[in-house]
Amino acid sequence: MDPVVALRELGGVGTFRELLGLTTRAQLLVAVDSGVIHKPRHNRYCLADLEGTMRAVARTGGTASHLSAAQEFGWKLKHEPLRPCITMPRSARKPSGSYELHWADLSERELRRNVTSRTRTVIDCARAYDFDVALCVADSALREGIVDRDDLIIAAARSPRTGRAKALRVAHAATPLRANPFETCLHVIAMTVPGLDVVPQGHVPGVGFVDLLDRVLGIVFEAESFEHHWTKAGLQRDVDRYTTAARLGLVVVRFSWVDVMFRPDEVRAAIEDVVRWRTMQAVGRHGLAA
Structure with a gap:
């Protein structure tokens, strides 16, 4: 796989080991040498x-914020920002150049470090962006382990009224259990399907942990990446897991990164179909038992 595509699937940032699960050492070195990967x-x-981004911060006199701040912390994102995200002091004039600009009061530490705080970055993203984009940021922040969900909920409740409801929704939904933006975005789609109640990293005896699990309907949703499935051993592991799941009466539905990121309506329609059939089967079993 092309290293740039691999990094996008990983959320825009990755370690050497993560990348070698998707691409080759030679391809990665070429991409770094050519400047397409940093x-x-x-x-x-x-x-x-x-x-x-830091040069843009210096030119404007502002502070890296929002998605640019999230990148500075090394968090995985649904997508990288199209332009540097800069927050300017309220009294500052609009700088020339192509930036995503915001205005707010900044602390002395934020001005000194040229980046907004972790908690503020999550709340800023929650107030400014769509739910799935913001939740990817919040989940990444929690996986890092420096802030926790209580920090986010308190900060969201104290945030400005405009966008506060969005911030609270993100803070309450955030969890470190979802491994990456791929899983987060799949979960966000699943949240919109009536009758479905999935939990991330649900444990199934004999199968192990699965990406998303609805225990009542017996449905497993997997966000499938090449990282763990392109070797013979990975294929055999999948066959064993999903055969065991079938023997337990579970339906396993698998989606690719391209499905989730670029065809969410099709993913939602597929999930709705599975939920409808599993609900009908559950009603039928209940009727027979009666």
């Missing part, structure tokens, strides 16, 4: 030109 520090590869 290596800002040891064992960290990203699509974002973080040095370019």
Whole structure:
């Protein structure tokens, strides 16, 4: 797989080991040498030109914020920002150039470090972007382990009224259990399907942990990546897991990264069909038992 495509599937940032699960060492070295992939520090590869973002911060006199701040922290995102995201002090004038600009009061520490705080970054994204984009940021922040969900809920409740409801929704829904933006975006789609109640990283005896699980309807949803499934051993592991799931009466529905990121309506329609049939089967079993 092309290293750029691999990094996008990983959420825009990845380690050497993560990338080698999707591409080759030679391809990665070529991509870094050509500048299409950046290596800002040891064992960290990203699509974002973080040095370019910091140059934009210096030019404007603002602070890296929103998705640009999330990139600076090394968080995995649904997609990288099209332009550097900069927050300016309220008294500042609009700078020239192509930026995603915001205005707010900034703390001395934020001004000194040229990046908004972790908690603020999550809340800013929750107030500014669509739910799936913001939830990917929040989940990544929780996986890092420096902030927790209570921090986010308190900050959301204290945020400005405009966008507060969006921030609270993201804070309450955030969890470190979803492994990456792929799983987060699949879960967001599943949340919109009536009659479905999935949990992330549900445990099935004999199968192990699955990406999403509805225990009542007996449905497993898997966000399938090439990372763990392109070898003979990976294929055999999948066959064993899904055969065991079938023997337990579970329906396993698998989606690719392209499905979830670019064809969400089709993914939702597929999930709705499975939920409808499983609900009918459950009613039928109940009727027979009666």
